[in-house]
Amino acid sequence: MDSTRQNKISRLIQQDLGNILLHEMKPVLGQSLVTVTGVRVTPDLALARVHVSIFPIGGATKEGVMELLNHNLGDLRRRLGMLEAHQLRIIPQLQFFLDDSLDYMENIEKLLKQ
DSSP states (O other): OOOOHHHHHHHHHHHHHIIIIIIHHHHHHTTOOOEEEEEOOTTSSEEEEEEEEEEOOSOOOOHHEEEEEEEEHHHHHHHHHHHTTTOOOOOOOOEEOOOOOOHHHHHHHHHOOO
């Protein structure tokens, strides 16, 4: 069960990281669309598990985009720290996980139409 503080920080990180990925990381990610679908923060606020949905465009793959995200963890955390410096004392470490719920939902709909 998450505390109110954890929920507030999760929403804050989700919103700010979404904006960073949309606007500032465009040169790194190329045309691929990356959406932050959820963030879970540990009770000690030291680790944020970020779930992302990836729509690869222009020959990119989901695995390739995940590698780019994991390769740029330090830069993403630094950019997040600049946005949240006045609200958080310690910026949590980031871990990215692929959220494949949209693919699963699409597969279920396809099966139901058959």
